[in-house]
Amino acid sequence: MNRVKLKVIIFCLLFIFAGFLNMNTAKAASANIEISADKNPVTVGDTVYVYINISSDTMFGDVEAYLIYDADILEYKSGVSFITGGSGFLRISDINISEEDDNRKYVLEFKALKVGRCEIDFTGSVMVYEFESGMPMSISSNSYELEVKPAQTASDNAYLASIKISPGELNPPFDKNIYKYSTNVGHDTNKLIVSALPEDENATIRISGNESLNEGDNKVTVTVTAEAGNKKEYEIQVTKESAPEDEINIEPITPDEKHGKFELVRIDNEIFAVYGGKYKLVEPGENVKIPEGYTKTRTIISGISIEVYAPKQLDSDFLLIYAENELGEAKFYRYDKVERTLQRYVDEQVTVQMPENDFVEDNSTLEKYRSNLNKAAIIIAILSTLCVLLMILSVRLYTKARRSKDKKRK
Template sequence: MRNKYKIVFRLLLLFVLPFLTFRICEAASANIDITAKDKTVKKGDTVIVSIYLTSDDLIGDFEGYLSYNADILEFDNDGGVAAGGEGLVKITDTNVPQGDTERKYALKFHTLDYGEAVLSLTDETGVYAFDTGDNMSVSRNQLKIEVVSDKSVSDNTNLKELKITPGTLSKEFSKENTSYQVTVGLDINQLVISALAEDDKATVSITGNKDFKTGHNTVEISVKAQSGKVRTYTIDVLKEEASEETGEENPGQDKGEVVDSTAIGKLQLEKEADNTYLTGGFYLHLLTPGEDVTIPEGYEKTSLIVDGTAITVYANTLDLDSDFLLVYGENKSGLKGFYQLDRRENTVQRFNPVSVKEGEKLVIPKNARNIEHYQNQIVILGIVAAVLLGICSALAIGIIRMVLKNKNTED
């Protein structure tokens, strides 16, 4: 009898199993479409991003995580079902009273900068069936929004100046030429780069200028225009090995050039909150000169790349190739002013506009000329005072003698 029940149970199982398998294969699915009316906008515009959910089954709860480029777009947190910022928005729509097959969410963004922003839902996004609460399989897309410039915005991505230390570029710098080479010795791990953009509103950044390995290394200097357009200049840095025949550690160095290799590479930047410090055997808090600060005559504003960051420096207009630059800052003693930076030896000292280093061309500022003029005037006045003092002394002696003579005569 028991065998008969087993046979009947197996027959029923074989009959029901195909239907169960078919039901599992028919899992609920949903589609998410991210779209916007305008995919090409301008800086300062408002962009409405719509998220559409569709499914053949009833949609229940939804939790979505939308990522975006925070440097190009800013999310308008209006306090609805969506909240977040800094590159990620969370959409929470749970405990829905009634399921539906279509659903729409609208998010407002403002454009901050030029470039292309990509909006997409992360893998943590979940769409759940209303009837069962099961997680649906989801297909989704990406949305790209391009922020373009108008005619009034500059798209100048040219460099005006490019200098390096140590070494020499393989060819003379030209803003149209974006590729250069340089050979350095075994002890060089990075370059000191001075890069000045042709447009003051463009920004300069650098990558790859650290920890050179033996052989070829690529340093990239990117110039981002106000419009968001970018041009990249490259320097192929060849770091040579030690010479086995001569035993030289730096065969790529010019034999006629004396370089203190122990000083190269000391220049560094340290950042604490919004403060930037220039270090390397010294400690200088970099500052921006106020309106009451006069830039020394004969110097123009430029930039120097240190640790991949551009800092503001001032170069002598009569000798732009000079190794000496000016930086404005405050030392440990709290003394603010201009300091002279030797970008070859990476040293900093207080700037004295009257003193001129040998081989350095320097224009003496007007205030220095005024000091010299006043000093000359003081010398002249001193001479005149001495002469007058001598005359007064002679007159006093003469008067005393006359008084004494008259007194003797009366006696």
């Protein structure tokens, strides 16, 4: 009889240990995501296909992720229907999968717009769910850098043919081989009008620092980018006279659509938004309330990766940027991804409708996952206690059996 009991106990212990092994195996389920391209480098104007390959040793189903890239360098053209977005931010929502896979591949078509290096990466959590249990898997992924080179026939001429300013005059007179100039303006001049023409018609020109002039020294920069991607900078040192005391009237600097193209620049390890002045990007303090309906993420603008606040309605063309203007006032600004403009953000203008199967679904999945973890912890505790009791019982039965044999021998 004692032998039968001992066999039953040993069987129970083996069953419990097998359960632990299965739980550890389930916990170790993971997937690897690799980003690659059909060719690298590419030239301006080329079509390039970016591949996202998901592989796992466990069958998986739904996949949700967010992909960022530099919209100045690459333009998203097409992909499968469940990949949506653009302007540097794509959403992958491959959900409600009826068939399991251990390998899956997505193909995204891009067009190379201009010379540069474009980083393609995931932002936020990448969610790959195990097919049978529906539990999130452990994910490893890479960041991919795509280089865009100029066409072989591209010109490297980055010289200016002329610069004209109003008001004032350049000192010395313009010469394409002279890169530093100066001028003086009156206290009532807030903007220096700069007209610059490149020698090569395919070169592009960007002018910064010529608006919202401050008293004293100001630096206006004319950047010429050749078709081949090389650059030259012409600087104008603008000295603005001080206003008489009875005429001083400081008004907040507010960007609007008349200021030209929005750009990001990095100066002394700090990032500035250039749009009718410089706006230093800063981190919101603990007392700053994030507008309702927006979530923190990252995007790439002008080749620089920054933190932004995106509406949960992913088809929106707007992002929020927290920045400090030239008067030291920190606030939210609304960036238009399509028009490349910046405006002061007004909270009451935003009405966000939560789309179905979006972040609410993510939260419910996370809560379900936590609930399952809590249940698993309770089961493990009960099974561990039962295991200890069975081991104690086994020892006692074994001892009792030995004593019984010893008595029979005597």
